[in-house]
Amino acid sequence: MTRTVVVLGAGPAGLPVAHCLLRRTAKQHPDLRIILVSPHDAFYWKFASVRFVLPGQMGEDKYMFPLADYFASYSSKTFELVIGAAETLDPERNAVGVRVGEELREIEYHTLVVATGSRARDGMPWKEVGTTAQTRAALIKLQTAIRDARSIVVAGAGVTGVEFAGELGSAYAKAGLKDVTLVGTEALPLETRTKDDVRKVTKHELEKLGVKYIGGAKVTTGAKDDKKGKTVVTLTRSDGSTETLTADLVVPTFGVVPNTAFAPEVMRDGPLGYMKQDANLRAPGYENGERIFKSSCPLLS
Ligand SMILES: Cc1cc2nc3c(=O)[nH]c(=O)nc-3n(C[C@H](O)[C@H](O)[C@H](O)COP(=O)(O)OP(=O)(O)OC[C@H]3O[C@@H](n4cnc5c(N)ncnc54)[C@H](O)[C@@H]3O)c2cc1C
Known part of the structure; x- marks a missing residue:
C-alpha cells in the first residue's frame, strides 16, 4: 500500500x-x-x-x-x-x-x-509573499519606492535591518545620494545575544557607509504628511519620550x-x-x- x-x-x-x-x-x-x-x-x-x-x-x-x-x-x-x-x-x-x-x-x-x-x-519581500507573482509584485513595489526616495528610515536593527541598511549605505548613503537612518530599540544595533564588540563594529561600519544609527527607540507610527508627500515617523524611547523625523520611505524589518x-x-x-x-x-x-x-x-x- x-x-x-x-x-x-x-x-x-x-x-x-x-x-x-x-x-x-x-x-x-x-x-x-x-x-x-x-x-x-x-x-x-x-x-x-x-x-x-x-x-x-x-x-x-x-x-x-x-x-x-x-x-x-x-x-x-x-x-x-x-x-x-x-x-x-x-x-x-x-x-x-x-x-x-x-x-x-x-x-x-x-x-x-x-x-x-x-x-x-507588512508584506515585505524579505521572505516569500504568497505566490511567485505576489512576491514579484511586492519586490517591484519596494524597489520602486527605494529608487524614488531621497530619505529612508529602516525600522528595526536586527540582522535583516542591519544588512539592509548596509546595502542602502553602500549603494547610496556613502555617495551622498540618499539619507539612510537605522532605528533600533537598543543602544547598539543587533540583538543583545550578539557580543558587544561585534555590535560596536557593526555600528561603526554602518556609519562608515553613511548610515545614521538611532538607538534606544522604536518606530511607533509613520503617517503620511500629504502636503509634503513625506512620512512623519514618531520614535518612542523606553522612558516614553517621543521625537519625530520625516522620511520619504519607512521600511519595517522587524518581527x-x-x-x-x-x-x-x-x-x-x-x-x-x-x-x-x-x-x-x-x-x-x-x-x-x-x-x-x-x-x-x-x-x-
Ligand atoms: C534577509 C534574510 C537573511 C537571512 N540570512 C540567513 C543566513 O545567512 N543563514 C541562516 O541560517 N538563516 C538566514 N535567514 C533565516 C532563514 O531565511 C530562515 O531561517 C529560513 O528561511 C527558515 O526556513 P523554513 O523553510 O523553515 O521557513 P521559510 O523560509 O519561512 O519557508 C516556508 C515556506 O512555506 C511556504 N508556505 C507558507 N504558507 C504555506 C501554506 N499554507 N502551505 C504551503 N506552504 C506554505 C512559504 O511560501 C515558504 O516557501 C535569513 C532570513 C532573512 C529574511
Whole structure:
C-alpha cells in the first residue's frame, strides 16, 4: 500500500526534506510517495533579499529558481508538486486542504511535514509573499519606492535591518545620494545575544557607509504628511519620550509571523500561533501526532 508523505512548504526546510526522502528513503521504501505543497512555483533565495530589494542589483535568475526543475528526474508515481497553499488541516482524518486556484483540494497523508515557516510583516519581500507573482509584485513595489526616495528610515536593527541598511549605505548613503537612518530599540544595533564588540563594529561600519544609527527607540507610527508627500515617523524611547523625523520611505524589518493559520487552534501555541511541538519536533496531544512533524531550517541546525 502506498504511504504518502505530504510536505507543506518548499523553503530551506521543506525542499531538502522532500529531496532527502526521494533520494534516500524512497529507495529502501518503494511504497513511499512524496507530495510537496508550495504556494509559489519558484524557490526564493531569501538570504539575499536585503540586496535584491535594491533596484538593479541582481537579476531574478539569481534568486528565483523554478521548483519543477529540481524534481524533473522523479517519476509521477513517487513525486507530485502541488502549487497551492494549505488552508486546512484535519489531523483526525489525516488530511490537508490545499487551495489550488478555485478548488480546495483534499490530500490525505500517512505522514505530514509542516515546513511553512514564517513571513515578514507588512508584506515585505524579505521572505516569500504568497505566490511567485505576489512576491514579484511586492519586490517591484519596494524597489520602486527605494529608487524614488531621497530619505529612508529602516525600522528595526536586527540582522535583516542591519544588512539592509548596509546595502542602502553602500549603494547610496556613502555617495551622498540618499539619507539612510537605522532605528533600533537598543543602544547598539543587533540583538543583545550578539557580543558587544561585534555590535560596536557593526555600528561603526554602518556609519562608515553613511548610515545614521538611532538607538534606544522604536518606530511607533509613520503617517503620511500629504502636503509634503513625506512620512512623519514618531520614535518612542523606553522612558516614553517621543521625537519625530520625516522620511520619504519607512521600511519595517522587524518581527515575523508564523504561517500556521491552516492548523487547528489547538495545535498552535502562544500569542503568535507557532505550531506546538515536542522535543522530537512532533505534534503532541494527538493520536496520530507521531506522524505530524514540524520541520526546521537545516541551515540553522
Ligand atoms: C534577509 C534574510 C537573511 C537571512 N540570512 C540567513 C543566513 O545567512 N543563514 C541562516 O541560517 N538563516 C538566514 N535567514 C533565516 C532563514 O531565511 C530562515 O531561517 C529560513 O528561511 C527558515 O526556513 P523554513 O523553510 O523553515 O521557513 P521559510 O523560509 O519561512 O519557508 C516556508 C515556506 O512555506 C511556504 N508556505 C507558507 N504558507 C504555506 C501554506 N499554507 N502551505 C504551503 N506552504 C506554505 C512559504 O511560501 C515558504 O516557501 C535569513 C532570513 C532573512 C529574511
